[in-house]
Amino acid sequence: MSVSEFESLENTLEKHIPHDELKEVKRILFGKEPKKLALPACAVEAALERDFELQGYLFEASPEQLRPPRIVRIGLIQNRIVLPTDAPVLDQINALHNRIGEMVEAAAMCGVNIVCFQEAWTMPFAFCTREKEPWTEFAESAEGGYTTQFCKKLAQKYNMVVISPILEREETNNVLWNTAVVVSNSGNVLGKTRKNHIPRVGDFNESTYYMEGNTGHRVFQTQFGKIAVNICYGRHHPLNWFMYSMNGAEIIFNPSATVGGLSEPMWSIEARNAAIANHCFTCGINRVGTEHFNNEFTSGDGKKAHQDLGHFYGSSYVAAPDGSRSPGLSRTRDGLLVTEMDLNLTRQISDKWSFKMTGRYAEYAEELTRTTREDFKPNIIKE
Amino acid sequence: MSVSEFESLENTLEKHIPHDELKEVKRILFGKEPKKLALPACAVEAALERDFELQGYLFEASPEQLRPPRIVRIGLIQNRIVLPTDAPVLDQINALHNRIGEMVEAAAMCGVNIVCFQEAWTMPFAFCTREKEPWTEFAESAEGGYTTQFCKKLAQKYNMVVISPILEREETNNVLWNTAVVVSNSGNVLGKTRKNHIPRVGDFNESTYYMEGNTGHRVFQTQFGKIAVNICYGRHHPLNWFMYSMNGAEIIFNPSATVGGLSEPMWSIEARNAAIANHCFTCGINRVGTEHFNNEFTSGDGKKAHQDLGHFYGSSYVAAPDGSRSPGLSRTRDGLLVTEMDLNLTRQISDKWSFKMTGRYAEYAEELTRTTREDFKPNIIKE
Numbered sequence: 001m002s003v004s005e006f007e008s009l010e011n012t013l014e015k016h017i018p019h020d021e022l023k024e025v026k027r028i029l030f031g032k033e034p035k036k037l038a039l040p041a042c043a044v045e046a047a048l049e050r051d052f053e054l055q056g057y058l059f060e061a062s063p064e065q066l067r068p069p070r071i072v073r074i075g076l077i078q079n080r081i082v083l084p085t086d087a088p089v090l091d092q093i094n095a096l097h098n099r100i101g102e103m104v105e106a107a108a109m110c111g112v113n114i115v116c117f118q119e120a121w122t123m124p125f126a127f128c129t130r131e132k133e134p135w136t137e138f139a140e141s142a143e144g145g146y147t148t149q150f151c152k153k154l155a156q157k158y159n160m161v162v163i164s165p166i167l168e169r170e171e172t173n174n175v176l177w178n179t180a181v182v183v184s185n186s187g188n189v190l191g192k193t194r195k196n197h198i199p200r201v202g203d204f205n206e207s208t209y210y211m212e213g214n215t216g217h218r219v220f221q222t223q224f225g226k227i228a229v230n231i232c233y234g235r236h237h238p239l240n241w242f243m244y245s246m247n248g249a250e251i252i253f254n255p256s257a258t259v260g261g262l263s264e265p266m267w268s269i270e271a272r273n274a275a276i277a278n279h280c281f282t283c284g285i286n287r288v289g290t291e292h293f294n295n296e297f298t299s300g301d302g303k304k305a306h307q308d309l310g311h312f313y314g315s316s317y318v319a320a321p322d323g324s325r326s327p328g329l330s331r332t333r334d335g336l337l338v339t340e341m342d343l344n345l346t347r348q349i350s351d352k353w354s355f356k357m358t359g360r361y362a363e364y365a366e367e368l369t370r371t372t373r374e375d376f377k378p379n380i381i382k383e
Numbered sequence: 384m385s386v387s388e389f390e391s392l393e394n395t396l397e398k399h400i401p402h403d404e405l406k407e408v409k410r411i412l413f414g415k416e417p418k419k420l421a422l423p424a425c426a427v428e429a430a431l432e433r434d435f436e437l438q439g440y441l442f443e444a445s446p447e448q449l450r451p452p453r454i455v456r457i458g459l460i461q462n463r464i465v466l467p468t469d470a471p472v473l474d475q476i477n478a479l480h481n482r483i484g485e486m487v488e489a490a491a492m493c494g495v496n497i498v499c500f501q502e503a504w505t506m507p508f509a510f511c512t513r514e515k516e517p518w519t520e521f522a523e524s525a526e527g528g529y530t531t532q533f534c535k536k537l538a539q540k541y542n543m544v545v546i547s548p549i550l551e552r553e554e555t556n557n558v559l560w561n562t563a564v565v566v567s568n569s570g571n572v573l574g575k576t577r578k579n580h581i582p583r584v585g586d587f588n589e590s591t592y593y594m595e596g597n598t599g600h601r602v603f604q605t606q607f608g609k610i611a612v613n614i615c616y617g618r619h620h621p622l623n624w625f626m627y628s629m630n631g632a633e634i635i636f637n638p639s640a641t642v643g644g645l646s647e648p649m650w651s652i653e654a655r656n657a658a659i660a661n662h663c664f665t666c667g668i669n670r671v672g673t674e675h676f677n678n679e680f681t682s683g684d685g686k687k688a689h690q691d692l693g694h695f696y697g698s699s700y701v702a703a704p705d706g707s708r709s710p711g712l713s714r715t716r717d718g719l720l721v722t723e724m725d726l727n728l729t730r731q732i733s734d735k736w737s738f739k740m741t742g743r744y745a746e747y748a749e750e751l752t753r754t755t756r757e758d759f760k761p762n763i764i765k766e
Contacts, residue, residue, distance in 0.1 A: 006404070006407040006411075009407075009408060009411050009412070012400060012404050012407070012408055013400075013408070016399045016400045016401065016404070017395060017396075017399045017400070018399065021389070021399070024392075024395070025392060025395055027647070027648065028389075028392050028648060028651070029392070029412070029648070030648065031648030032648075186766060188766060190766055197741045197742075198741065200740070200741060201735060201736050201737065212741075216750070217750065217762060218764050219761065219762060219763050219764070220763075221764065221765045221766075226763065233741070236659070236660060236736070236738050237660070237738060237741075237742060238621035238622075238625065238656070238660050239622075239742070239744075239747045242622070243750055243754075246751075246754045246761070247761040247762045247763065248763060263706070264410070264411055265410065265411060265412070265413065265414030265415075265706040265707060266414075266659050266706040268411070268412075269652055269655050269656050269659065269706070270656060270659065270660075272652050273621070273652050273656035276619070276652065276653065277619060277620070277621050323646070323648040323649040323652070324648060352584060352585075353584050353619070354582075354583045355619050355620060358582070358583060358595075358616070358620075359580075360579065360580065360595065361622075361751060361754060364622045364626065364751060365748065365751040365752040365754075365755050367599070367600065367626055367629075368622075368626075368629075368748040368751060369748040371626075371629045372744045372745045372748050378602065378630040378631045379601045379602060380601070380604050380609065380630065380631060381565075381573060381574040381601050381602065381603050381604065382604045383569060383571060383604075
């Protein structure tokens with residue numbers, strides 16, 4: 001399937017549309033164009049050698065009199081799995097550790113301060129199968145598991161905050177969660193945050209494996225800015241983004257795993273809308289490739305059993321509070337997207353557009369409370 | 384300015400991108416392509432003669448066993464003002480009544496059941512000037528004003544629901560509002576709904592003229608479906624769309640007035656995100672043209688005084704709950720966009736994606752209530 005996959009929307013536009021019109025097309029579609037970031041030759045070379053795409057962009061803010069710029073570089077990593085899904089579990093994990101390790105090394109060359117991996121990055125997205133074994137063996141302790149140990153080493157070595165979304169096993173009671181571990185650049189685990197909304201759509205049978213998160217909308221104060229993690233299906237819920245923002249998030253990461261047939265036209269809309277509506281930066285990350293499973297499974301759509309979930313279309317991108325966005329990474333290749341932003345832009349855009357001030361939240365809190373009561377009567381006017 | 388204005392994103396894509404790639408570009412950007420609607424020759428001819436664009440699209444749903452299709456045709460009208468802004472007030476109003484009258488006649492030929500006009504459609508969008516006179520003279524009673532009388536006649540004549548967004552004067556106390564009057568196809572006023580969020584951005588000095596609406600998130604049960612009206616700046620507030628949806632809206636109209644320099648990259652994102660997140664249809668309507676005023680005004684941006692607000696970029700469109708959308712009307716011309724949809728699609732997409740079911744609203748109601756208290760402490764994790 002991946003042979004025939006369309007590589008990149010942005011490349012096609014650039015290739016065919018004449019310069020003057022292209023400028024308008026890009027302005028309307030993507031907003032103010034972020035500058036390209038000059039990346040060091042060693043990183044460019046590493047990306048070439050290690051066969052992944054490397055792109056860099058810059059979101060600027062206006063100079064202020066009382067605050068210095070608050071510059072941060074973030075890295076988003078998208079990748080395919082390395083070994084077949086029937087390789088031994090530990091081999092699969094180690095192969096992914098190695099792959100991510102070499103990509104993070106390139107991120108470090110680019111001066112990245114915060115890196116985020118894709119959802120459930122240590123494993124194939126096997127929840128489509130509804131099989132418990134061997135997939136639950138990929139679950140690890142958030143605080144002290146094998147992968148968290150690995151991330152702590154990366155964090156310390158590169159002075160980098162590492163966001164590591166994994167399948168979590170709470171070892172005291174064997175409850176599983178879909179969790180992002182946030183490792184500080186000191187090498188300590190800063191905390192964890194769990195996926196708040198679990199899909200009930202298509203082959204995303206995740207509700208078979210884990211429940212809605214119980215960690216609310218916590219925000220992590222890092223040395224480089226206040227960040228939050230809205231995992232995958234949570235991007236469809238505007239209230240989820242909103243509540244991270246109300247707790248002060250300046251950058252909200254959205255590590256995901258989603259396929260072309262299901263969600264692609266929504267992909268460029270949802271995280272971007274959240275950046276606009278909440279005056280913050282948002283980062284969509286999606287894996288790439290098609291993952292094949294040994295046992296066939298059906299999709300509840302009347303079609304024949306098959307052995308894959310579809311094509312994960314990558315297209316990871318960063319959206320800015322001013323309505324602009326970076327180009328997406330490719331739909332087909334592993335990639336590292338490096339973005340530098342001045343976080344002062346979030347308050348500047350808030351002061352310009354004032355959505356938080358004009359939000360009338362007290363009224364909405366009352367209305368929303370009413371809608372959740374069993375005796376709620378919708379406000380409908382009839383003739 | 385309008386001479387050099389770029390006419391249409393969609394036309395440029397169609398013109399330059401080869402067929403095979405165009406298919407992928409359109410799928411990624413716009414979702415499943417809606418079919419073109421065959422429109423009657425008399426309407427096509429009327430549009431040609433009267434110099435406005437006419438487009439028609441069709442959003443289909445799957446057949447169901449227990450419910451017949453619920454087909455509705457809606458019309459969105461975008462237009463420039465007809466007379467200069469210094470013409471006598473009543474002449475300006477009458478000229479717009481005439482123009483809209485001839486466009487609604489074409490909508491009737493196309494079998495439109497519900498038509499919606501742009502925000503403050505009987506007047507130039509003069510709030511940039513901060514002058515009270517003569518602009519407040521355009522304000523009318525929602526229930527019995529001159530324009531509502533006009534709309535009642537249209538409604539009755541064409542058996543059409545008419546959504547008429549006007550500057551409202553509450554005659555008992557001279558309070559002004561930004562209001563949409565909903566006239567039933569019976570010719571009776573079904574009710575009115577006021578703009579919930581008033582901008583504080585750029586030259587949109589509307590808070591000088593009217594306050595935040597007090598009509599909540601009412602939904603109008605018409606013969607053709609349940610509709611709501613989210614006026615202009617309310618589209619930036621996801622909670623606003625959401626609450627109309629929680630009250631049962633199947634189609635949410637967003638009559639607007641907004642200019643290229645300010646909001647264009649957001650335009651295709653916000654209403655579309657609302658359609659996706661709330662499993663409903665949304666309709667963005669924006670006026671066209673550049674409106675010149677006799678007295679110059681400044682914009683609070685350090686630049687020289689000038690006499691216009693900028694180019695209203697039209698681009699009215701319909702977004703569907705499945706993530707797809709219609710092409711936009713032109714950025715420069717008057718236009719009528721006719722869309723037929725099967726409202727059964729809203730429940731079908733809800734059953735597929737289940738955002739309302741996975742929304743955890745009780746938790747959000749509590750969290751939101753907490754954020755509105757003066758002693759609210761954001762949930763921030765520090766090392």
